[in-house]
Amino acid sequence: MIYHNEIERFPAQWLRNLADAGHIDGPAHVDERSIVDVQPDDLADYTQCHFFAGIGGWSYALKIAGWPSDRPVWTGSCPCQPFSVAGKGRGTDDERHLWPAFARLIGECQPPIVLGEQVASADGRDWLAGVFTDLERLGYAVAGADLCAAGVGAPHIRQRLYWGAVRLGNSSVSRLEGWRENAAFKTRPEWLVSRSNGFADSVWHECLDGKARRIPAEPAFFPLAHGIPGRVGQLRAYGNAIVPQVAAQFVTAFMEAIQ
Secondary structure: OEEEEOOOHHHHHHHHHHHHHOOOOOOEEEEOOOHHHOOHHHHOOOOEEEEOOOOOHHHHHHHHOOOOOOOOEEEEOOOOOOOOOOOOOOHHHOOOOOHHHHHHHHHHHOOOEEEEEEEOOHHHHHHHHHHHHHHHHOOEEEEEEEEOHHHHOOOOOOOEEEEEEEEOOOOOHHHHHHHHHHHOOOOOHHHHOOOOOOOOOEEEEEOOOOOEEEEEOOHHHOOOOOOOOOHHHHHHHHHHOOOHHHHHHHHHHHHHHHO
């Protein structure tokens, strides 16, 4: 069983549907409680645990990166709203600052590998520095990279900080530390090459704020009008999701560094 923690009902059911259809590895258990209420004993029987799971971005990224379903890993993209330039700027005072709850579970369960992501704002970088400090205190070696969705051919930027941690005592730690020195917060050049991966077909769309943005020219996105079943839930879930293709590139490089 693979554990997913997602507090919102719409993406939680989406996760179940994805697992049932084989798009993400399963069988999947979806826990709709807040991470604050999750206890270490609740996670004892799971090889993979995905927190703030959304619509399964990390699960799908691991799958397309070739991560074995029976290889232990935790993932978690903590809410970005407290640190996003589009948010209210409350930072660690925001009730959605849930890294302390995630760190508590990491510290008590000591998973061998943890992967995560955060918005690449100035506040996001400060947040990540604190995360690195906390993880090092918990006994992990950590590294990260600043990557954008356009680097894999997506029609938008979506700049994000991806990070990974390996529990000390693992023989691969020295290699990870070397990778951190040489590659942290740098995009590998080959990642900048746009690929024909489904993002190529996009169109410019005039938004209500007066700006024009490129969005995929797929039937599911048109028409942008009232009456589309589940449209609000879909857009909200999309907005909180990572781009799996970017995460997969990070996972691939991370796997190479720790092998």
